[in-house]
Amino acid sequence: MKFNSPFFMALLGSLLFSCNKSATTVEQSDAAVTIHNYQQQLATDTVLSHKILHAQKAVEVARNTQDTSLLYQAVLYQLDNVITQAYPDSIPHYLDKLYELASKTTNPTSSKAYIISRKAEHFFALQDYPMAYDFYNTSKILFEKQNDSLRTSYSLLKMAHIQQVYNDYSGSEETLTEALAFLDTPKPNQDYLREANNLLGISYTALHDYDEAIRYYQKAKALTTDVLFQKIIDHNIALCYLENQQYAKALGEFSALYxxxxxxxxxxxxxxxxxxxxxxxFKNDGVSGLPLMEKALSIRTKKSDERGMVYSYINLAEYHGKHNPSLAAQYAQKAYTLATKIGAIDNRMKSLELLATFGGSQYNQDYFRLNDSVQAFRQKAKNQFAKIRFDATKERNENQQMKIKQAENEVRNLIGGIVLSGLFLGIAVLLVVTRIRHKREKIKQRREEQYETETRIAKKLHDELANDLFNTMTFAELRDLSSPENKEVLIDNLDRIYEQTRNISRENNTIDTDENYLRHLKDMLSGYSSGEVNIILKEIDSIDWATIDPAKKIVIYRVLQELLVNMKKHSKATLVVISFEKIKKNIKINYTDNGVGIGPDEQLRKNGLQNVENRILSIKGKLTFEPTPQRGFKMYFIFPS
Known part of the structure; x- marks a missing residue:
C-alpha cells in the first residue's frame, strides 16, 4: 500500500476520528505511559511508515480512554511529527478536527485559541496573509480572555508583520504598541520584546521617522546577545542614516560592518x-562606490541570490544614470525582469521608475498602471485588516451593550414602579436630594475641576431631571393609567427621563489616561456619530499621546465632549470634522461643523461653551472662535504639549 495514496489518507482519517465502540477503555494512567512510549518510538524511528503507525497507535490508545484532553494531545503530537512532514495538504483537515476536540477538553478556550493560532501559522506559511491575519486576530482575542499575555503578544507581533507586508506601517505601529503593552511585565519574553522593537524600527523607517527608527533598533539590539543579529541591526541603522542623507554616519557604520x-x-x-x-x-560624492557594487553583484550572481541581484541592478542603474543612461536602462531592465520573476513588487516598481527615467517615456504608462494596481491591492488589504479588528471590537462592544441594555431595562422597570407608586417615588426623590447634598459636601475637598463637574451634574438633575420626575409623578397620580393614550404619554416621559440620566452618566464618566486613552477618546468621539451626524477624525494617530500630561488629556477629552454635546443640542449639524496637529512644542485641535453657527455678539455662556474656554485656559491654552452664523461653527484651540 502506498502511504501517500488517497485511500490510505481516508483510512487514516476514519481511524483517527471515528468512534470505536468495541474497544476496551484503557485506564488513563496506563494509557498515558503507553502513549508516551509510542511517541518515543516515533521520535527515534527513521522509517516514515513506522512513524505513521506509532502515531496512529498512540491516537487509538488515547481514544479508548474516552479522555478528550488525552486524545487532543495525541492527535496534536501526530500532526506535528507526521502530518506536517508527510502530508502537508492534510494540515487544514487535522486542524479542523483538533478544533472540534478542543471544545471538549478541560480548558476549551485555551485549546481552541491554540489551534486557531496554528491555523494562522499555516496560512502565514502559505503567504495567504489576509486569512492568517484573521486567525491571528481571533486567537489574540481568545488568549487575552485567558490572560495569556505571552501568546496574545505573539499574535499581535505576527499581525504587525503582516501589516508591514502590505505597507500598512501606521497600522503596524499601532498593533506593535498594543503588543508592547502585553509585554510590559516584570519578566517579559526577551525574544518577543526584541522583535517588537525591531518591527517598530522597520515601521518608523518606512514612515521616514529615522530618529525613532534608530531608537527602537538600538532597543532591539540591547535585548540580544546574538552577534549576527546585532550586526543586522547595525546594518538597519546604517540604512536609516543613508535614507536620511546623513552620509558620514552611514559610511562610518557600513565601513565597520564591511x-x-x-x-x-x-x-x-x-x-x-x-x-x-x-x-x-556613491550618494556621498556621486562618483565612488562602483567597484564595491560590482563585486557585490558578482557574489550574488555566483550564489544565485536573485533577490540580492535585483537590489544590485537597481543600485547600479542609479549609479550609471547621470553618465551612461543607456547602461543604466540595461541594469533597470535586468532588475525589472528578475523582480517580476520572483514577485518582488516594490523592486519591480522601482525598476520601472528607473526605466521610465533612463529608458524612455514608453515605460511611464506601465509604471503608473502597476503603481495604481499595487496601491489598490494594498489599500484593500489595509481596509480588510481594519475591518477584521473593527468587527472584533464591534462584537465585543455589542456583548457589552447587551449587558448594559439588560441593566437599563432593569432601571427602566424600577423607574416605572416608582412612578406608579407615590410612596416609592417619594423615597426615590428623598434619596436623590440626600445624595446631592452629600456630593456638595465632598465638593469642598476636591480640586476646582471636580467641583465644576459635580455642580453641573447637580444643576442638570435639578433643572432637567427633577422637574420631569415631578411632572411625571403628577401625571401618574391625576390621570387614568388604564387609558392607552395616558399610558403612551407616561412611557414617553419615562423614556425621556431615562435618556437624560444616561447622557448625564456618559458626560461625566471616569477618564482613563494611561495607554488606553486614545482608544477611549476615539470611542467617545465616534459615539456621537449617528444616522443624522457623521463624525470625521483627522490625524488623531499622529499625536504621541503617551507624552502628554494626564491632566491635559482629561481637558482634551472633556472639551471635545462638551463641543459635541453642544452640537447635539443646538447646532443641527450633520457633519463634524475634528483634526489634530503637532506644531513644534504645541498641539492644535480644530473643530468644525456645518450647523447653524453662532453670531459675533452672542455670549459663550448662552451657547453652553463657557466651560470649554475655562478648561482650555486651565492648561495655558488659547481658544479662537470664528463667528459664522448660519454657516456652521468653527473653533480651534492650541496648548503646550
Whole structure:
C-alpha cells in the first residue's frame, strides 16, 4: 500500500476520528505511559511508515480512554511529527478536527485559541496573509480572555508583520504598541520584546521617522546577545542614516560592518553590506562606490541570490544614470525582469521608475498602471485588516451593550414602579436630594475641576431631571393609567427621563489616561456619530499621546465632549470634522461643523461653551472662535504639549 495514496489518507482519517465502540477503555494512567512510549518510538524511528503507525497507535490508545484532553494531545503530537512532514495538504483537515476536540477538553478556550493560532501559522506559511491575519486576530482575542499575555503578544507581533507586508506601517505601529503593552511585565519574553522593537524600527523607517527608527533598533539590539543579529541591526541603522542623507554616519557604520569578520564569514550578508557601502559612497560624492557594487553583484550572481541581484541592478542603474543612461536602462531592465520573476513588487516598481527615467517615456504608462494596481491591492488589504479588528471590537462592544441594555431595562422597570407608586417615588426623590447634598459636601475637598463637574451634574438633575420626575409623578397620580393614550404619554416621559440620566452618566464618566486613552477618546468621539451626524477624525494617530500630561488629556477629552454635546443640542449639524496637529512644542485641535453657527455678539455662556474656554485656559491654552452664523461653527484651540 502506498502511504501517500488517497485511500490510505481516508483510512487514516476514519481511524483517527471515528468512534470505536468495541474497544476496551484503557485506564488513563496506563494509557498515558503507553502513549508516551509510542511517541518515543516515533521520535527515534527513521522509517516514515513506522512513524505513521506509532502515531496512529498512540491516537487509538488515547481514544479508548474516552479522555478528550488525552486524545487532543495525541492527535496534536501526530500532526506535528507526521502530518506536517508527510502530508502537508492534510494540515487544514487535522486542524479542523483538533478544533472540534478542543471544545471538549478541560480548558476549551485555551485549546481552541491554540489551534486557531496554528491555523494562522499555516496560512502565514502559505503567504495567504489576509486569512492568517484573521486567525491571528481571533486567537489574540481568545488568549487575552485567558490572560495569556505571552501568546496574545505573539499574535499581535505576527499581525504587525503582516501589516508591514502590505505597507500598512501606521497600522503596524499601532498593533506593535498594543503588543508592547502585553509585554510590559516584570519578566517579559526577551525574544518577543526584541522583535517588537525591531518591527517598530522597520515601521518608523518606512514612515521616514529615522530618529525613532534608530531608537527602537538600538532597543532591539540591547535585548540580544546574538552577534549576527546585532550586526543586522547595525546594518538597519546604517540604512536609516543613508535614507536620511546623513552620509558620514552611514559610511562610518557600513565601513565597520564591511571590516567585521562575522559579516565576512557569511557571503550573503557580506554582499549586502558591500553593495550598500558602495551605494552610500556613491550618494556621498556621486562618483565612488562602483567597484564595491560590482563585486557585490558578482557574489550574488555566483550564489544565485536573485533577490540580492535585483537590489544590485537597481543600485547600479542609479549609479550609471547621470553618465551612461543607456547602461543604466540595461541594469533597470535586468532588475525589472528578475523582480517580476520572483514577485518582488516594490523592486519591480522601482525598476520601472528607473526605466521610465533612463529608458524612455514608453515605460511611464506601465509604471503608473502597476503603481495604481499595487496601491489598490494594498489599500484593500489595509481596509480588510481594519475591518477584521473593527468587527472584533464591534462584537465585543455589542456583548457589552447587551449587558448594559439588560441593566437599563432593569432601571427602566424600577423607574416605572416608582412612578406608579407615590410612596416609592417619594423615597426615590428623598434619596436623590440626600445624595446631592452629600456630593456638595465632598465638593469642598476636591480640586476646582471636580467641583465644576459635580455642580453641573447637580444643576442638570435639578433643572432637567427633577422637574420631569415631578411632572411625571403628577401625571401618574391625576390621570387614568388604564387609558392607552395616558399610558403612551407616561412611557414617553419615562423614556425621556431615562435618556437624560444616561447622557448625564456618559458626560461625566471616569477618564482613563494611561495607554488606553486614545482608544477611549476615539470611542467617545465616534459615539456621537449617528444616522443624522457623521463624525470625521483627522490625524488623531499622529499625536504621541503617551507624552502628554494626564491632566491635559482629561481637558482634551472633556472639551471635545462638551463641543459635541453642544452640537447635539443646538447646532443641527450633520457633519463634524475634528483634526489634530503637532506644531513644534504645541498641539492644535480644530473643530468644525456645518450647523447653524453662532453670531459675533452672542455670549459663550448662552451657547453652553463657557466651560470649554475655562478648561482650555486651565492648561495655558488659547481658544479662537470664528463667528459664522448660519454657516456652521468653527473653533480651534492650541496648548503646550
Amino acid at each position: 571590516e567585521n569578520q562575522i559579516i565576512r564569514k557569511d557571503e550573503s550578508s557580506f554582499a549586502k553590506v558591500m553593495d550598500n557601502f558602495g551605494y552610500a559612497q
